[in-house]
Amino acid sequence: MKKGTSRATRQYNKKRCMLVTGGLLVVLFLLMCLATSLGVASISPASIGKVIASKIPIVNQWISADDVKKTTYAIIWNVRLPRVFLSALTGGALAIVGATFQGIFRNPLADPHILGVSSGAALGATLAMLSGIQISLFGLGVIGVFAFIGAILAVILVYGVAKIGVGRSVVNMLLIGTALSTMFSAVISLLMTFNHDKIEKVYMWTLGSFSSASWDKVRFLLIFTLLGFAILLCFTRELNVILTGEETAKTLGIDTKKVIQILITISSLLVAASVSVSGIIGFVGLIIPHCVRLISGPDYRTLLPYSFFTGAIFMILSDTIARMAVPPSEIPVGIITAIIGAPYFIFILFYRQKRMHMQ
Amino acid sequence: MKTINIAKLSWKPTTSDRMILKEITCKLSAGNFYGILGPNGSGKTSLMRHLLRLLPVKAGKIQLDQKDITRLKQEEFARLVSFVPQKTAIDAEFTVYDIVAMGRTPYQKHFQGLGKEDETIILQALEATKCIHLKDQYFTQLSGGEAQRVLVARTIAQDTPWLVLDEPIASLDIKHQVDLMDTLRTLNREKDKTVIAILHDLNLAAKYCNEIILMKDGEIYDAGPVEEVLTVKNLKAVYEIDFYMERNSHTGDRYFIPNSGGV
Secondary structure: OOHHHHHHOOOOOHHHHHHHHHHHHHHHHHHHHHHHHOOOOOOOHHHHHHHHHHHOOOHHHOOOOOOOOHHHHHHHHHHHHHHHHHHHHHHHHHHHHHHHHHHHOOOOOOOOOOOOHHHHHHHHHHHHHHHOOOOOEOOEOHHHHHHHHHHHHHHHHHHHHHHHOOOOOHHHHHHHHHHHHHHHHHHHHHHHHHOHHHHHHHHHHHHOOOOOOOHHHHHHHHHHHHHHHHHHHHOHHHHHHHHOOHHHHHHOOOOHHHHHHHHHHHHHHHHHHHHHHHOOOOOHHHHHHHHHHHHHOOOHHHHHHHHHHHHHHHHHHHHHHHHHOOOOOOOOHHHHHHHHHHHHHHHHHHHHHHHHHHO | OOEEEEEEEEEOOOOOOOOOEEEEEEEEEOOOEEEEEOOOOOOHHHHHHHHOOOOOOOEEEEEEOOEEHHHOOHHHHHOOEEEEOOOOOOOOOOEHHHHHHHHHHHHOOOOOOOOHHHHHHHHHHHHHOOOHHHOOOEHHHOOHHHHHHHHHHHHHHHOOOEEEEEOOOOOOOHHHHHHHHHHHHHHHHHOOOEEEEEOOOHHHHHHHOOEEEEEEOOEEEEEEEHHHHOOHHHHHHHHOOOEEEEEOOOOOOEEEEEOOOOO
16 A cells, blocks of 8 residues: 555656756766777777867866877867767657657657658668769768758658548558658668669668767757757647547647647657768667656656657667777667667566566 | 537538438537437537537537637637546556646646646645545556546646536446536536536436436437426437336436336
8 A cells, every 4th residue: 555655756846857857967978978988999088078178168278188199189079079979969869759759649669760751861861872972961971961851851741641641640640651661661672672782881871870970960960959859848748648648638728730740840850860960770769768758757847858868878878889899890879779778678667567566 | 698509510420421410509508517318329429529629510610608619729728618538548657646737738838837826726626526645646547436536637627617528427336426426516516617418327317417418310309407308208219218207205306217128
C-alpha cells in the first residue's frame, strides 16, 4: 500500500525539472570536454580550456591560447570541437523529434525517420553523389544541400498524399510515410545497381557520420535546433493532452489539426537539417524518449528537455566510441548507437517492469 | 435563455448509403437533466458527436446560445461544452491529478502553468467525485468505476455549463452506477449544469432524468418530460419488445421491465 508515496514523485514539479535539466547540462558539458580531449592524439583539458576561452569575447583578454601548439590548436578548434557540438545537436534534435512523433501518432514505434524524411534525404544525397554537381549553400556541401531538399520534398509528398485520402488521420500519414519511404529506398537501390562504383559511398552516408563536421554545419544545425526546440517547448501542454486521445484533446479545446500540422512541420525541418549534416543515424530518436519516459514519466514538460540533453549526451558517447574503437579508421556512428543503445534500452525496460511488479 | 438548437440535422457517413441521422430537430434548454435513449444504431452516438463537434455538420444546423457551433473557436467551445467519453484508451502514465488538471486546458495560455485558482478548482473537482485519495495514482491502474469518476472530475474542472456523457455508467457495477448518477444530479441541481447523457438503463433514466429524448432509426421518436416520454407504449414501439411497468408504492418511482416471451 505504499504505492501512493513512490508515485507522487512522478508528479510534475517545476523546480525539480529545472534541477534535473541543469544536472544534465553539467554532464553534457563535462562529456564534451572529455570527448574533445580523447582521440588518437591525446589532448590535455588545460589546452582545451585555453582554446575555448580564447574564442570568447572579453575572457580572451586574460587567457590566450598562444602557448598551445599549432597542431593541437587545429585539432581542438577545427576538428574535435565542431564534431562534438554537431553530434550533441544531432542527438538532441533527433531525440525531441522522436518524442514528439511518438506523442502525436500515439505510436511507440514512431521515430524521426518514419515520415520518409530520412529516405528522402538519402535519395537526395545519392543523386548528389551521382550527379557530380558542385554547389554549396549555408555551409553545406552539395550532398548536404541535396539531402535537405530531398527531405523537405519527401515530407511535402507524404503530407500531400495523406491529405488526398479519406479520413486524413495521423495513422494514414504514418502508413503513407512508411510506404513512400520504402519506395525511396528502392529508387536508391535501383540507382545503385547502375552505379556500382558509388555503392560504398552512398551506403556509408546512410549509416551516418560526424567525420566531416565543421563550424558551418554546426551553425546551420544550431539555428534549426534552437528554434525547433523552443517552438516544441511551447506545445508541451497540447502534446500532453493529445497523448490522452485526439478527440479528448478536441473536447478540451485544442485545435488538434492545426497543432499537429505545426508540430509535424517543425519536426520535419529539424530532422531534415540534422540528416543533411550527418546522414541517417537510427535508434536515437526511438529509444532516448522511451528511456526518459520510463524513468521520469510521459509529461512533455519534462520529457522534451530531458530527451534533448540525454540525446545529446548519448550521441557524443556513441561518436567518441565510433572514432576511438578501431583507430585510425572509424566506425559509422549509426552502428554504435544501435549496438550500445538496444541492450541498454531492453535493460531499462525489464528493470522497470521488475520494479513495477515489486510494488 | 440558454439553449442548444438542433435544426434539420442529417448525416450519412461517406462510406455508407444509410442515413444515420434524418432531419433531427430538437431544442435543449439549460438546467435540465437529459437522457438520450434508444436501441443500438438509432443514432444516439452520431447525434452526440455532432453536438460535440467531433463530426462536421454537413446538413442542418446546430446552434448554441443562438450561435452556430461551427463558428466557435475550439477553446471557446470547450469552455461551454465538456465531454465524458464511454471508454478512454489512455495508456500514458499520467497521474489522476494530471488528468483532472487537463480539464483546465481551455483556460490556459501558452507557457502559462496552473495558477492557484486552477489548483483549487482541480482539488474541489477531485473532492466532489470522491477521488481525492487517488490523486497521486496512475490513471492506467484505476478500476473502471474509479476511472469514470476521474473523467467526471475532469469535466467538473473544465467548468462548462453543458455536460455531455456517452453511456457513463455502462461498465460500472450497480453501486458505482448510482454513485455516479447521484454526482451528476448534484451537479445538475446545485451547480446549475445541464447534463446530456446517453443511457441504456431505462430505470435509472426514469429516476434521474427530467427530460428524455427517445430515438429510433435516426429520428427522434419522442422527446419531452420523462413522465410523458417513458411509457410502455413508446418503449414497445422503439425497442420492439414487450414491456410492463411497475410503480414503487413508497417512492412513486417507475420501473420498466422487458416482458420476454414465456412469462
